[in-house]
Amino acid sequence: MYKAIVFVTLRESVLDPQGNAVKEALHTLGYDEVNEVRIGKYMEVALDTADRSQAEERVKEMCEKLLANTVIEDYRFEIVEG
Amino acid sequence: MKVGVIVFPGSNADVDMRYAVEDIMAVPVDYVWHSTTDLSGYDVILLPGGFSYGDYLRCGAVARFSPVMEQVVKAAAEGKLVMGVCNGFQILLEAGLLPGAMLRNKTLKYRCKLSRLRVVNNETPFTRDYAAGEVIDIPIAHGEGNYYCDEATLAKLKANNQIVFRYEGENPNGSIDDIAGICNERGNVLGMMPHPERAVHTWMTSDDGKRVFTSILHTWREKNGVTAQA
Numbered sequence: 001m002y003k004a005i006v007f008v009t010l011r012e013s014v015l016d017p018q019g020n021a022v023k024e025a026l027h028t029l030g031y032d033e034v035n036e037v038r039i040g041k042y043m044e045v046a047l048d049t050a051d052r053s054q055a056e057e058r059v060k061e062m063c064e065k066l067l068a069n070t071v072i073e074d075y076r077f078e079i080v081e082g
Numbered sequence: 083m084k085v086g087v088i089v090f091p092g093s094n095a096d097v098d099m100r101y102a103v104e105d106i107m108a109v110p111v112d113y114v115w116h117s118t119t120d121l122s123g124y125d126v127i128l129l130p131g132g133f134s135y136g137d138y139l140r141c142g143a144v145a146r147f148s149p150v151m152e153q154v155v156k157a158a159a160e161g162k163l164v165m166g167v168c169n170g171f172q173i174l175l176e177a178g179l180l181p182g183a184m185l186r187n188k189t190l191k192y193r194c195k196l197s198r199l200r201v202v203n204n205e206t207p208f209t210r211d212y213a214a215g216e217v218i219d220i221p222i223a224h225g226e227g228n229y230y231c232d233e234a235t236l237a238k239l240k241a242n243n244q245i246v247f248r249y250e251g252e253n254p255n256g257s258i259d260d261i262a263g264i265c266n267e268r269g270n271v272l273g274m275m276p277h278p279e280r281a282v283h284t285w286m287t288s289d290d291g292k293r294v295f296t297s298i299l300h301t302w303r304e305k306n307g308v309t310a311q312a
Contacts, residue, residue, distance in 0.1 A: 010185075014230060017188050017256070041139075066147070069140055069176065071183040072230055 002047045003082030004059040008068045008075045009040030043067060046082055055079050083107075083302050086114040086124035088154070088170075090145045095131035095168065095277060102279035103128070106295040116148040126163045126298055127154055129170025131223070131277060141184055141226050142172035151177055163207055163298055164271045168224055171263070171273035180266055180273045181239070182231030188256025192225040196287060197276055198250040199262050203243045206265050207301035208272045211293035217250050218290035220276035227275040229257035229264075242267050247274055 010016045019037040026034045045062070049055050059077055068075040085103050089096045096113060103111040114121065116134075121127060134145035145151070151173070158164045158179055166174040174180045187193060196219050201212040212218070231239070236259060239245050247263035255275070263274030278291030302308075 013232075014185065015188070015256075017186050017190050017228075021190055066139070066143060069143065069183050071181075071232075072185060 001082045002049060002052060002055045002079050004043075004045040004047060004055065004062075004077050004079055006043040006045060006059070006063060006067055006075060006077040007040055008043070008063075008073050009038055011072060011074050014072050052079060083109045083125045083299070083306075083308075084123060085109060085111040085126045085128060086121060087111060087128045087130055088116060088150055089113045089130070090116045090132065090134035090148060090173075092134045092136055093130050093132035093169070095279065098277070098279045099128050099130040099167070102282045102291070102295055106282050106292050107299045109299070114150065116145070116150045118150045119153060121150070121153040121157050124157070124162070125302060126165075127157050129154070129164070129166035129173055130279075131168030131170060134169055134173065137169075137226075140176070141169060142174075142176040145169075145173045146176040155179060158266070158271050161268070161270050163301065165208060165294075165298070166271075166273045167277055167279065168222075168227070168275055171275055172226065174271065174273045179271050180264055181235045182229055182264070184226045185228040185230050185256075186226050187224070187228050187254070192223075193227070193254045194223040195221065195254070197222045197254055197262070198252075199247045199276060200250045201246070202248050203246045203265070205243070206246055206269050206272065206297075208265070208294050208297050209246060210300060211297040219288040220278055220281045220291050221288070222254055222276045224255070224275055227255040227257065229255075229261045229275070231258060239264060246272060247276070 018039045023037040063075040087099045201216045204212045204214045248260040253260045265272045278294040281288040281291035
């Protein structure tokens with residue numbers, strides 16, 4: 001059994017209004033060293049499979065089809081023992 | 083002529099859409115549930131606003147895989163008129179029927195107000211009853227209407243006259259090039275964030291949205307050689 005840990009973030013070229021608002025808030029709190037904040041999504045996908053390479057292939061497909069919108073988002077994932 | 087208003091779990095502007103069709107176009111209109119697998123009986127398909135599937139993951143991301151969407155793609159390929167408003171626009175983007183994607187409004191605020199638009203392209207089946215460059219008032223109600231596409235796509239949209247509406251004056255969401263509505267290359271699929279169905283009577287503050295519906299009707303009549311009835 002494996003688990004996919006999926007991270008989806010806005011592409012670098014895309015403005016992140018939420019991240020900007022959080023950055024401003026951190027500055028207000030005195031954390032002046034904060035240059036940028038990017039907000040993304042974290043997903044855990046439990047997989048009923050014993051085949052690691054097949055899991056990787058299918059999770060990539062899931063990301064492309066549904067979990068991320070590649071027009072505006074990047075994704076990366078790790079497959080871990082679940 | 084028959085109009086289908088697609089209803090997803092979480093749609094909430096379906097009733098407004100239906101009344102607008104009945105009041106302005108005076109043609110038969112059905113609610114069509116998202117699980118439907120046959121749209122062959124409909125000439126015009128409308129995707130209403132709302133929060134389909136709770137807008138979970140991304141707006142329109144889950145609705146796009148509803149059984150009915152395969153049929154919407156098919157209808158668009160057949161040249162039928164397909165219009166998505168607000169959440170309907172987001173679904174058309176996720177489905178790839180229109181290019182680009184939606185981001186959270188730049189201000190992070192949900193904007194619910196009358197917005198001023200310019201009719202950039204009045205040669206589409208949805209805007210033929212407007213004058214070129216006409217300025218109209220149509221309400222918006224969205225938190226994620228910040229239309230985004232890359233530079234190459236934007237250049238293509240401009241070159242093909244696919245930008246149908248732009249915000250005039252204040253851009254309420256930060257969309258690229260002030261875009262409020264776009265169509266596909268062929269011109270038979272329109273997506274727009276403002277709600278024309280909520281501006282079809284003067285008591286609604288504006289009736290500037292009316293002509294989206296009359297345009298659709300006139301396009302259909304012309305295509306099918308039907309003369310206007312009294």
